[in-house]
Amino acid sequence: MIPHHPSVAAAEPTIFARATGTGRAAIAVIRLSGATTGAILDCLCGHSRPPPRRAVLRALRAPTGSGAGPHEHPGAGLGPDAGELLDRALVLWFPGPHSYTGEDAAELHLHAGPAVVEAVGDALVALGARPAEPGEFTRRAFRNGRLDLLEAEGIADLIEAETQAQRRQALRQQDGALSRLYAGWADRLRVMLAAAEALIDFPDEDLPPDEDALIRAEIRMLGEAMRAHLRDGAGAERLRTGLFFAVAGPPNAGKSTLVNLLCGRDAAIVSPWAGTTRDALEVRLVLGDVPVTLVDTAGLRDTDDPVEAEGVRRARAHADAADVVIRVADGADASAAPGAVAGGGSDGPVSATTGLDETGSDGTRSGAATTLPVWNKCDLQPAPPGWLGVSALTGENVETLRDVLAAEARRLTASGAAPPPTRARHRAGIAEAAARLEDAAREELPELRGEALRLAMDALGRLTGRIGVEDLLDTVFNRFCIGK
Numbered sequence: 240m241i242p243h244h245p246s247v248a249a250a251e252p253t254i255f256a257r258a259t260g261t262g263r264a265a266i267a268v269i270r271l272s273g274a275t276t277g278a279i280l281d282c283l284c285g286h287s288r289p290p291p292r293r294a295v296l297r298a299l300r301a302p303t304g305s306g307a308g309p310h311e312h313p314g315a316g317l318g319p320d321a322g323e324l325l326d327r328a329l330v331l332w333f334p335g336p337h338s339y340t341g342e343d344a345a346e347l348h349l350h351a352g353p354a355v356v357e358a359v360g361d362a363l364v365a366l367g368a369r370p371a372e373p374g375e376f377t378r379r380a381f382r383n384g385r386l387d388l389l390e391a392e393g394i395a396d397l398i399e400a401e402t403q404a405q406r407r408q409a410l411r412q413q414d415g416a417l418s419r420l421y422a423g424w425a426d427r428l429r430v431m432l433a434a435a436e437a438l439i440d441f442p443d444e445d446l447p448p449d450e451d452a453l454i455r456a457e458i459r460m461l462g463e464a465m466r467a468h469l470r471d472g473a474g475a476e477r478l479r480t481g482l483f484f485a486v487a488g489p490p491n492a493g494k495s496t497l498v499n500l501l502c503g504r505d506a507a508i509v510s511p512w513a514g515t516t517r518d519a520l521e522v523r524l525v526l527g528d529v530p531v532t533l534v535d536t537a538g539l540r541d542t543d544d545p546v547e548a549e550g551v552r553r554a555r556a557h558a559d560a561a562d563v564v565i566r567v568a569d570g571a572d573a574s575a576a577p578g579a580v581a582g583g584g585s586d587g588p589v590s591a592t593t594g595l596d597e598t599g600s601d602g603t604r605s606g607a608a609t610t611l612p613v614w615n616k617c618d619l620q621p622a623p624p625g626w627l628g629v630s631a632l633t634g635e636n637v638e639t640l641r642d643v644l645a646a647e648a649r650r651l652t653a654s655g656a657a658p659p660p661t662r663a664r665h666r667a668g669i670a671e672a673a674a675r676l677e678d679a680a681r682e683e684l685p686e687l688r689g690e691a692l693r694l695a696m697d698a699l700g701r702l703t704g705r706i707g708v709e710d711l712l713d714t715v716f717n718r719f720c721i722g723k
């Protein structure tokens with residue numbers, strides 16, 4: 240870095256970050272991106288920069304003078320002298336624009352010892368690079384047009400994916416499926432907008448009389464496609480974030496015993512005394528290829544104990560917010576007959592497939608979509624009709640319960656074949672675009688219709704991160720031959 244050279248000073252600083260996780264590992268990958276990457280590599284590798292896109296073994300040496308500390312001279316160490324050996328590492332050089340970020344970039348595949356990583360990081364800082372912010376490589380890739388916002392989100396989801404279903408959904412979005420769908424809609428909008436613009440510029444000529452009706456029909460069809468997309472999408476968003484299942488019911492019903500059985504470890508305290516569980520206890524499991532947080536809660540009852548009362552309050556809050564409530568009845572309790580179960584909100588067992596309101600009108604996920612009535616201790620007393628009888632003690636029917644829960648998890652996260660929206664941001668953007676299309680279909684004046692269509696396009700443009708003003712000019716110009 241040469242601070243006073245304007246073209247260099249204007250360039251983005253070169254950034255670096257460890258791309259692999261911390262903790263004990265064999266290899267640590269440090270990636271670099273930015274204009275001075277090549278010069279930094281030259282210095283580290285004793286002026287023997289590897290050929291592009293080839294993994295080559297190099298002795299990495301500290302820049303001379305780096306012992307003086309990182310803040311001395313940003314350009315220090317770019318000279319020819321070799322300093323202390325830091326590691327023998329595999330080095331990759333990705334000259335821009337054919338790199339992940341589109342900038343000059345590199346990777347250093349180091350031995351993963353913390354001292355090695357620290358020494359190389361210090362050397363990079365001494366050579367004028369700075370540690371990257373979270374997501375900064377992908378942010379640069381986006382700014383350089385390597386991917387759009389939706390694809391960048393897909394990458395984030397791919398990194399987070401815990402199950403194969405999540406991986407498939409993320410990969411599809413990373414591959415541009417959602418981008419292509421929205422870009423196709425934006426193309427259709429551009430044609431409509433061009434038609435509206437033509438009416439403004441040439442109000443009396445060129446357009447057949449039924450053109451107006453055709454444009455309106457096309458606007459309505461596109462709006463309907465967007466609304467169908469929104470209807471399809473709640474499951475995809477739930478698959479991305481995972482589900483919450485609450486285990487609720489009266490004290491001593493065996494809720495904690497059941498939770499331990501489902502997660503396969505001794506997570507919750509079990510005792511023969513009612514009121515054992517007070518704090519809500521979360522365990523993570525995978526059901527139907529969906530990550531599920533299972534919440535064990537305090538038994539629901541009236542109590543004078545303020546601590547237990549707070550537990551009961553939290554239990555109800557968890558049941559209200561959960562995607563599925565597993566309502567456990569105490570089969571050993573004579574008063575546990577259907578209709579006498581405490582705290583579930585409604586009387587008696589509720590079918591696992593009723594009470595669904597998949598998506599609120601604002602597109603948010605709804606609470607307590609499903610209640611599953613489970614009759615525990617069926618080893619003592621068989622389940623009445625409408626209840627799934629299980630025994631957390633003997634394990635009887637617990638695998639059936641797991642299957643039912645897995646089916647419910649799959650059902651709640653299902654989406655249609657088309658790429659679905661996977662974030663609230665997508666729903667909000669598409670809902671906005673659909674609303675502006677409704678405006679456009681209503682408008683009589685071409686100017687106002689054009690404005691509504693433009694707002695719809697902006698909403699789509701914000702989803703991909705590209706607002707296509709230039710594209711719009713091109714389309715009007717090309718398709719309608721205005722200059723003719």
Ligand SMILES: Nc1nc2c(c(=O)[nH]1)N(C=O)[C@@H](CNc1ccc(C(=O)N[C@@H](CCC(=O)O)C(=O)O)cc1)CN2
Pocket residue numbers: 268333336337338339346
């Ligand atoms: N070592 C390593 N593994 C990795 C990554 C990485 O950056 N480094 N990735 C990081 O996310 C993912 C792979 N994604 C990548 C995407 C594009 C390019 C790239 O260099 N693209 C160039 C050249 C393409 C080509 O040779 O065909 C380009 O698109 O112009 C590299 C990695 C997963 N695995």
Ligand SMILES: Nc1nc2c(ncn2[C@@H]2O[C@H](COP(=O)(O)OP(=O)(O)OP(=O)(O)O)[C@@H](O)[C@H]2O)c(=O)[nH]1
Pocket residue numbers: 489490491492493494495496497508509510511512513514515516517536537538539615616617618619629630631632633
């Ligand atoms: N016979 C029989 N006993 C069970 C069964 N499941 C649990 N128990 C017993 O019931 C008692 C209560 O079990 P917990 O799992 O602590 O019940 P809980 O619903 O979590 O109770 P709270 O936390 O107090 O609300 C314990 O003694 C368990 O061993 C079962 O299926 N059959």
Ligand SMILES: [Mg+2]
Pocket residue numbers: 494495496507508509515516535536537538
């Ligand atoms: Mg308990």
